[in-house]
Amino acid sequence: MxxxxxxxxxxxxxxxxxxxxxxxxxxxxxxxxxxxxxxxxxxxxxxxxxxxxxxxxxxxxxxxxxxxxxxxxxxxxxxxxFGGAELDVRRxxxxxxxxxxxxxxxxxxxxxxxxxxxxxxxxxxxxxxxxxVPGTDVIRRWVELANTGDGDLLIGRLDSAAVNVAVPGGARLTYLVGQWVQEFQLEQIDLARGGFAIGSTQGVSGQDYAPWMAVQDASDPDGPTTPTWGVALAWSGSWHIDAQVDAGRLLRLRVGREPHEGEVLLPAGATLATPQVLLAFSPQGLGGLARVWHAHERLESRPRSLRPRPVLYNSWEATGFDVEQDGQLELARIAASIGAELFVVDDGWFSDRPDDTAGLGDWEPDPAAFPDGFGAFVDKVRGLGLGFGLWVEPEAVSPGSRLLAEHPDWIYAVEGRPATLIRNQLVLDLGRDEVRAHVLAWLRKLLTDHPISYLKWDMNRPPTERGRPGDPLPRAADLDAAHVANYHHILSTLRREHPDVLIEGCAGGGGRADAAAVAATDVVWPSDNTGPQDRLSIQHGFLHAHAPHVMSSWVTDSAGYFDTRPRSLRFRFVTAMAGALGIGADIRKWTPTERDEAAEWIARYKRWRETLHQGEVHLLGAPRDATSGVQYSAPDGSHEIVLAWNSGTLKGLPLLPGRPDRLRLGGLDPAARYREEASGVEYGAVHLMSVGLPCPWRPDFDADAVVLRRC
CATH class of the missing domain: 2.70.98.60 (alpha-galactosidase from lactobacil brevis)
Incomplete structure (x- = not known):
């Protein structure tokens, strides 16, 4: 309270x-x-x-x-x-x-x-x-607007909050940037005076920037005792964060949604609530601020956040659109044999979907792909001891679909203007009540007809012609807000009616990973790039804003589609274990030795999963360093798990004289002692925090997962 x-x-x-x-x-x-x-x-x-x-x-x-x-x-x-206002309104x-x-x-x-x-x-x-937010250091802010007059109001800007921080030495802003397959890259800028802005106008939070920012005084370099303030906007549509440092060295952040129409109509007697802005503070630098966000995300979604995220296998990178019963079952049998707990069929399971040019909107299983019936196929997967999951893209429609032919007015369109195709598809106007009802109806039927335990909701393109033919201007409907509201309405309804179904949020990778979307789903997909070297920097940035239990991460083949640098199976598993572990490789091509090694890593992950997802996180170094890692402290203080990677040169080791790299741990009780589970070597906590845990890298040993038990 x-x-x-x-x-x-x-x-x-x-x-x-x-x-x-x-x-x-x-x-x-x-x-x-x-x-x-x-x-x-x-x-x-x-x-x-x-x-x-x-x-x-x-x-x-x-x-x-x-x-x-x-x-x-x-x-x-x-x-x-003069200084920038949060609300712009007129008659x-x-x-x-x-x-x-x-x-x-x-x-x-x-x-x-x-x-x-x-x-x-x-x-x-x-x-x-x-x-x-009880039990956390998060403050929630929002604004409720009411038209108390007898005429309409037009609102051109409706931010959720202004945030003020005194920065005598100027402001150091930390933020997350990217693009498709390079999301969540951590960047910093020092702002002595003037302005800086980030945002999205894509109808989703977007890949270019995340609606998140951290603030420090630029004269106080980031460290374990640096006061750090943070903001995150809980909004799954277009947004902005504007920063301004004035002559008196006061930083002001204006945070809010970005109305698509430019002006939102507020009729007489109507009310409107802005999205919530989450404010966080930590006296322990960016790492401490990350732990505040993690605690908030765990507490906000309990008890769902306490549910173990199953080890999943997703067949996309093995088969692409070539989904058919026998090939999927072969993959499912191998996945079950190495310890996977969930089998997810990605894009390509429904009719008229040989590639990305058709099929969206007509969500019926392809009878040619499942000659024994889709229900029988699901039962066979479940008979292997696996849960069953499915990919869907409810907001999209293909130009040749039956749905679009029957309801041509259900897409965003500007009357008399051509529609723009992106990825050979269009976007449904989800803000329409009839579209929301249709999407909810077929998703309900899908989850009722089949024992599905995992749903991957994707959105692969932003809306372009953001109009609704027939609506007079100024339009009474706030299109961006209506779309976001119905997206969350559908998610909340499905979670209420099917509480055992886990939902993954995805938007062309990490395009919709704002605080509201994370709260409405169980895991999110940070990026379509599963290459382990690239994933280190993606996950490093992601963990500054979000908790590990919501970060879906896969082991895929090396070299991959986007990151072609080869990495050992060990490196790939240790990378994916930093969040919710999944496998997306073509495991049919793995050797018996590789499958055995994978089974060992999956067994370890299952033993460690509670600590990896619920433990206090310390980010050790950064992927740009030769050695970096993530430390997870067990909630009961009984042990530490350290995941470590060698992403730089070996400096001649072990052929030349030298010393192993070390990772300095954080947050330990200085009086404690720890024993390394595998080797039996004992360390004092002060030694681990000041000297560090040794990482004896060599060409065939490029990553490690160490368990330290408190003596």
Whole structure:
């Protein structure tokens, strides 16, 4: 439950203040003296609120308004004309701008803080909403807007929050960039003054950037004791994060969704809630901030987060679209023999799908591929002791499909304009109620007719002609918001009605891995690139924002499609074990020796799975280093698991004199001792943290998984 102090109302001149307390973090908000906005007083470890605000300005603000210089939590354009506002609203045919004042505290559920501001002339009320996530250091923020007038309002910008951090030495921003097959690359920029922006206009969170950012003072290099603030937007559509450092060295992040139409219509009497922004703080650098996000994701989705993620085999890289009963069963038998627990048939299982040019929208199993019937095929897979999973792409439709012929108005389109094909497909207007009902109906039937335990939901292209023929402009429907809402409605319905079915989120790889999508699914697919060397940097970035139990990772053939650098089977398994282990190789071509080795790694993973998914994570180095790793601390403190990789040169070892590389561990009790499970060698915790765990690499030993038991 949110711990919320009462406002200080000891005198009429005293500013009203509220403090939210999370596990170890406090966040204090106060109403400005003018009564025209709320501003951040402090945000950091509990106790930081005990003293004058480090964010408060002083002195005059020539050529700017007081609001432009203030650490305001949320302001409209009328009151913040120069520094960038979070809300831009007008009446149709009227001037832009809103001028509001504090209208009091509103009752909130479960200790939420709700601060209302009203512009009676415009007819708008905005409620700034705050809450905590119990047991974590995450603060939730969002805004609820209500049209209290008798005419329509047009909203051109509707951010969820402004986030303020004092950065005396300038801001160091850490963010995640990429493109298809190179998602989640960790990047940093130092911003002494001026602006920086990232975002997506693709209708999904996108591969180019993740809706996540971390902030540090640039004069304090990242380390284990560097104060670090973070934001993540829980929104599965278009979005932006804008950063601005002003002359007073105040960093302001404006975070929100990006309306496709440019202006969202808010009719008289209507209300609208913005997506939630998650705010996190850690005094332990980027690694500490990652652990805050991990704790949040585990707690938010319990009890589902505690379910073991099965070792899956996916047949895509072995067979592609050539899906047929006998070949799939051969793969399933081999997968079961090495210890897989789940068999997933990817694209190509449905009728009229020889390649990516047809078939989407008509989701019936191909009778030619399954001559004994699809149900009989599923039963044979399950008879091997495997769960059964299936790939689907509910938002897409092929031009020649029966569905499109029967419902040509169900796709996004601009009347009188040609439709753009990407990947030979179009996108359904999922925001339509009838489309949502259709998609939900066939998915329900699929899960009811067959004992499916795993569903891989993919989305392989963004919408282009984002129109809805017949709707007058300004359009009453908010297309981006409607699509996102119905995507989440379908997911929540399926999870409620089929609680034993695990759902994987995918969008051309990692194109929809925002906080909301992660919360609505059980695992996500970070990238279509399964090459182990490339995967190290993809997974390194991903683990800064998301927990390992949601990171699906496969062992595939070497060399692969995208990363052609050969790597040992050991390296590939240790890489994939860093998250939810899967196999996607053509295991028919593996030798008996390779299958035996795979079975050994899978058995180890099953023994270690709880710690790998639920343990506290320490990221050791980075993939650009010759040696890097990930440390997982068991929840009960009984052991540590260290996954380590040699991704650089061997420096002549072992043929020349030298010393092994070492990985310095983190988070250990300095008084503890540990015994390496395989070798029996004992280490003191201080030794492991200051000198490090030795990694004796050689050409045939390029990765390792070490278990350290506390003595």
């Amino acid at each position: 949110t711990h919320l102090t009462a406002p200080d109302e000891t005198s009429a001149d005293t500013a009203r203040r509220w403090t939210l307390r999370a596990a170890t973090t406090s966040y204090t908000v106060e109403i400005a003296e003018s009564g025209a906005w709320a501003e951040l007083s402090s945000w950091g470890p509990i106790g930081v609120e005990d003293g004058p605000s480090p964010l408060a300005g002083h002195g005059r603000t020539p050529f700017r308004t007081a609001a432009d210089a203030a650490p305001a939590e949320y302001l409209p354009t009328g009151q913040r004309p 149709p045919g009227g001037e832009r701008g809103c001028w509001w004042s504090f209208a009091g505290e509103r009752a909130g559920a479960d200790g939420e803080l709700r601060l209302a501001f009203a512009d009676e002339q415009l007819g708008l009320e905005a409620v700034l909403c705050y809450g905590t």
